[in-house]
Amino acid sequence: MFILFLPGSFRRSSDYLWLGTCLADNGDYYFVDYPLSSTVAKLNSEHFDSDALLQVRREFIYGSSSQPNSRLGITYEESIVGTFLAQVRQRHGFHLSERDILLQTLVVGHSQGAGHAAVMAIDFELCGVLLIAGPADSYQQFPSEWTRMKVTTPSSRLRMFIHAEDRHARMCLHHATMLGLKRIDVLTSSTSLEDILFSQVVIDTRPLPPLKSHDCLTLDPEMRDDLNGLYLSGLIGHYQAHLKSVNSKLELSRVDSLPAPSL
Numbered sequence: 369m370f371i372l373f374l375p376g377s378f379r380r381s382s383d384y385l386w387l388g389t390c391l392a393d394n395g396d397y398y399f400v401d402y403p404l405s406s407t408v409a410k411l412n413s414e415h416f417d418s419d420a421l422l423q424v425r426r427e428f429i430y431g432s433s434s435q436p437n438s439r440l441g442i443t444y445e446e447s448i449v450g451t452f453l454a455q456v457r458q459r460h461g462f463h464l465s466e467r468d469i470l471l472q473t474l475v476v477g478h479s480q481g482a483g484h485a486a487v488m489a490i491d492f493e494l495c496g497v498l499l500i501a502g503p504a505d506s507y508q509q510f511p512s513e514w515t516r517m518k519v520t521t522p523s524s525r526l527r528m529f530i531h532a533e534d535r536h537a538r539m540c541l542h543h544a545t546m547l548g549l550k551r552i553d554v555l556t557s558s559t560s561l562e563d564i565l566f567s568q569v570v571i572d573t574r575p576l577p578p579l580k581s582h583d584c585l586t587l588d589p590e591m592r593d594d595l596n597g598l599y600l601s602g603l604i605g606h607y608q609a610h611l612k613s614v615n616s617k618l619e620l621s622r623v624d625s626l627p628a629p630s631l
């Protein structure tokens with residue numbers, strides 16, 4: 369299974385030392401840093417006079433040439449999908465198709481990256497998606513409409529992790545509902561891993577340092593319990609088991625379709 373991490377605004381993947389190490393320890397890890405350092409909302413306001421947040425995100429994901437009336441000048445080679453596919457093929461072979469790669473990919477996104485991951489889940493069938501502190505897209509104080517679109521990745525493979533004190537938490541919960549996430553559980557200091565591992569939305573209420581609520585699951589838990597690491601490892605293991613089951617069924621189907629040996 370491939371694990372793709374997408375960072376938040378004004379951040380690079382190297383800023384997430386603990387999270388990157390945790391993801392790399394549990395799978396075939398990749399990351400993409402964006403060619404533009406800005407927020408999706410700011411780019412929308414600078415280049416469009418309406419809610420074009422979905423277009424801005426798709427220019428980041430697929431390159432500007434993928435969108436009519438494109439404004440950002442992002443090449444396919446700089447885009448999230450273009451960069452990620454090139455990385456995987458460089459490591460595993462250029463015979464792998466886009467669909468083959470994405471079906472085996474868990475996309476983990478933080479903040480801006482969570483919104484990109486959600487759009488990818490709408491457009492493709494992915495192995496899984498973990499949305500951390502996002503998406504929280506709004507235009508003129510109203511929720512953006514794009515999360516109402518049909519999601520190609522089954523909602524059972526989508527997860528969201530937010531902190532109750534994050535100022536974007538309510539908007540994130542709105543978008544979680546629009547994406548079809550229904551099972552919501554609250555994480556407290558006494559919650560066990562088993563209580564949240566299969567939750568679609570986890571709302572963390574554990575105390576965090578001031579102004580750190582938006583970083584929640586990305587934080588190094590050195591001074592806290594190790595539930596963050598256990599949760600990530602358990603969730604990745606769940607998706608790996610799903611992928612193994614799918615591959616086993618495909619192999620059985622392939623064997624069953626072979627012609628019977630002649631006697």
